[in-house]
Amino acid sequence: MAQVPTSHRAAPEHTHPDEVSVQTALAALADPVRISLVRELARSAEWTRSCGSFDVPVGKAALSHHFTVLRGAGLVEQRDEGPRRVNRLRRAEFEARFPGLLELVLRDERTV
Helix, strand or coil, X not given: CCCCCCCCCCCCCCXXXXXXXXXXXXXXXXXXXXXXXXXHHHCCCCCCEEHHHXXXXXXXXXXXXXXXXXXXXXXXXXXXXXXXXXXXXXXXXXXXXXXXXXXXXXXCXXXX
């Protein structure tokens, strides 16, 4: 009996924050769109935000690239739930690797 594929795309690859250099982490957080994504994820319950639910001024391909960068920096974890790819901020893991960095990014930009 043939197996039915559960998804039309490959599962995302994730990098654990322990494998990330400070340069990679800072580069991922240097882009305003990625900072916006991280801030929105921080305000959301885990696994509730699909990729298409973010209000950012970029197209689907660029948004996909931004999530790839965030995954590669160990900031975001993603999983497929049916046709949706949902996200969570890897807050605890990232904080353990880079103490205080995420807190700085998450601060209200008006106080920085």
